[in-house]
Amino acid sequence: MSNLKLLELSDNSLALEFSQNFAPSFQLAYIRLRSCKLGPTFPKWFQTQNDIEILDISNCGISDFVPEWFWSKVAIQGMTSMNISFNNLKGTIPNFPTEITPHFLILASNQFEGPIPPFLRGSAFLDLSQNNFSDSFSFLCANDSIEALGQLDLSNNQLSGQIPDCWNHFKSSLAYLDLSHNNFSGMLPTSMGSLLELQALILSSNSLTKEIPVSLSSCTKLVMLDLGENRLSGLIPSWIGGKLQKLQILSLRKNHFSGSLPLQLCYLKGIQLLDLSLNNLSGRIPKCFKNFTAMSRKTSLIDYTHQGYSVSIRSVGQYMNYYDLYSLLTWKGAEQIFLNNELLLLKSIDLSSNHLSEEIPKEFEKLLELISLNLSRNNLTGEIPSNIGSLTSLEFLDLSRNKIFGPIPSSLTQIDRLSMLDLSHNHLSGEIPIGTQLQSFDASSYEDNPNLCGKPLEKLCVVEKPPHELTVEFDEDEDFLVKHSFYVSMAFGFITGFGGIFCSILVNRTWRQAYYKLLNTLTDHTYLMIVVKVAKLKRWLQG
Secondary structure, eight states, rough: OOTOOOOEOOOOBBBOOOOOOOOOOOOOOOOOOOOBBBBBSGGGGGGGOOOOOOEOOOSSSSOOOOHHHHHHHHHHHSSSSSEEEEEEEEOOOOOOSSSOOOEEOOOSSHHHHEEEOOGGOOOSSSEEEEEEEEEEHHHOOOOOSSSSOOOOEEOOHHHHEEEOOOOOGTTTTTTTOOOOEEEEEEEOOOGGOOTTOOEEOOOOEEEEOOOOOOGGGTTTSSSEEOOOOEEEEEOOTHHHHHHOOOOOOEEESSSEEEEEOOOOGOOOOOOOOOOOOOSSSEOOOOGGGGGGGGGOOOOOGGOOGGGEEEEEEEEEEEEEOOOOEEEEETTTEEEEEEHHHHTTTOOEEEOOSSSSEEEEEEEGGOOOOOOOOEOOOSSEOOOOTTTTGTTTTTOEEOOOOSOEEOOOOOOGGOTOHHHHHHHESEEEEEEEOOHHHHSSSOOGGSSSEEEETTTTTSSSOOOOOOHHHHHHHHHHHHHHHHHHHHHHHHHHHHHHHHHHHHHHHHHHHHHHHHHHHHHHHHHHHHHHHHHHHHHHHHHHHHH
């Protein structure tokens, strides 16, 4: 096969076994062996290949140190695309003076360590996530500016110290930046405000402190801003709503933000995921959240055109690439990672674990496409909005551990999709509305509401009896009617019986003679008995 140029065996379960001295007669331009078994050692026969344009040996079970000759090929040969991710590749990556690197370079999910070499800056798409890199300064702060790099993922490494303050080198290209899950500390660098093309900024799960710099307000193309799980403090900047009006995902969860929610957040008409949970926010929830129009109308994936960015690559000119989004959310009581399409279709508000007070705005009833609402662990009072049942897309509702009182609205039974409900630890009262949906939840969803009753709680609702006075009056009336009916019936019976006998005697002569004869006989017999009794009594007295 001396003329072989393309070897495509990806996504099979093939084991490719080559001897250590294998010297192929071909020169491959395209090597795609994704998910085949090549390991455990690094393929030595790659050293004979000098024309590789595309190389994909991801998830091939290779557990070995990458030889230096391979990196020299990467730096000098000028590949277009290289993916060696999801193996157990080890070692440090040496630096080379040239920056002729693959346009798409994916080294994710390996065990590479040491500093990130500056020669990798020439890529347009660079994914170094889930490794053990410990230094990014020389990579980020080289003197020359970067024109091609549009997407940079350094997440899940061992990077520490302050984030280097030299982002003005990337201002004309970088659209996606992920530095999450590292050990960065200190303030956010002000030079990040020069990233005018930035669409997604993910800095979550670090140890960043102080306030969000106002320079970020210049990044007006941001669609996603995730600063969650840091130690940021101060007020939530009002310019987030005033300047970043393209935001669809905003996560500031698990920080130390304080003060009230700025009304300017209501300008974020396209917001679909708002997570401000686990902070020290206070005051009331703005009624103008009803302006979140993306949560009140149905959308499709066609609406998400922001997932693309354009970069200028020397060999191909202008190039369009696409990126995926992900975020960590509290969903149904547990933290889960949502990816790209499922994230963008999830419309969620999470203000839990703060110090928010006053009542839940009834304007929430306008957010008809809301899927998740979490207002738990606050100081909210008042009643649950009566028309909350209009949120028919709701799957997750948590209002627990507040001071909400009054009845559970009967409209809640209209939400067929509701799969997680928690109203516990409030001051709710009355009967749980009867409906298949509400009775299907565990009793813990309603616990610690002393005046709440009905299934699934063990406490049953007692039906109230009428007042005592009304009961007495009712009994007397009933007795009067019974007695009146009795007397009327007796009189009517007497008249009927007497009239029937009298009329019969009066009309029938034979009956009349027999009746008079009977009366005479009874009279004579009675008289005789009286005379006999009187005579006996006299004799008894005289004796």
